[in-house]
Amino acid sequence: KAGVTQTPRYLIKTRGQQVTLSCSPISGHRSVSWYQQTPGQGLQFLFEYFSETQRNKGNFPGRFSGRQFSNSRSEMNVSTLELGDSALYLCASSTNPAPYEQYFGPGTRLTVT
Amino acid sequence: AQTVTQSQPEMSVQEAETVTLSCTYDTSESDYYLFWYKQPPSRQMILVIRQEAYKQQNATENRFSVNFQKAAKSFSLKISDSQLGDAAMYFCAYRLYSGGGADGLTFGKGTHLIIQP
Numbered sequence: 524k525a526g527v528t529q530t531p532r533y534l535i536k537t538r539g540q541q542v543t544l545s546c547s548p549i550s551g552h553r554s555v556s557w558y559q560q561t562p563g564q565g566l567q568f569l570f571e572y573f574s575e576t577q578r579n580k581g582n583f584p585g586r587f588s589g590r591q592f593s594n595s596r597s598e599m600n601v602s603t604l605e606l607g608d609s610a611l612y613l614c615a616s617s618t619n620p621a622p623y624e625q626y627f628g629p630g631t632r633l634t635v636t
Numbered sequence: 637a638q639t640v641t642q643s644q645p646e647m648s649v650q651e652a653e654t655v656t657l658s659c660t661y662d663t664s665e666s667d668y669y670l671f672w673y674k675q676p677p678s679r680q681m682i683l684v685i686r687q688e689a690y691k692q693q694n695a696t697e698n699r700f701s702v703n704f705q706k707a708a709k710s711f712s713l714k715i716s717d718s719q720l721g722d723a724a725m726y727f728c729a730y731r732l733y734s735g736g737g738a739d740g741l742t743f744g745k746g747t748h749l750i751i752q753p
Contacts, residue, residue, distance in 0.1 A: 556740055565743060565746065624671060624683055625741060626683065627680065629678070629679065
């Protein structure tokens, strides 16, 4: 089975712009979660989608949003980029129900200048 | 809010020896899952092992095993016969199970494991 794929792998954006990241889960996985990884804050949960519905959300401002399509692919969007949004964004997919272990993609490295 | 603490920022072990990475967590819940993930320099997060809180038996996956102490809220990872490929950041993670679903993972800050040849 193919793993979780994320595109693009690297991205450079300017402050104030917006960005969209894409994630394709493992075939058969209907749950997709997004995480932000930074040296200072570590790994933080952004949100989770299941069957096109946001099921959980972390403590991030409204500039961070996401969606899931009927084929379980997911996108996350960050509007009005700030320098602090520079991070590795990780997508993870899992089956449902338990035990809910999540399988991660290689990440998208976003640099905001 | 749940928190996960990894008190060892860095650990070093000789190849072929055994090393134990520590993790403690804070929760008032009873149904949850615990995981250890490995992140090598490639940054790809790899699931190492998982433990369901309702199971008393400690999980084992080949050279990797855990010591799960629910009352103490402790979840340590033991790596036996350490190999050079084990060098990575190791993250302990907690996931609350709530009814029909589960929350996002809460991660510790990680332990950088160095394998000395």
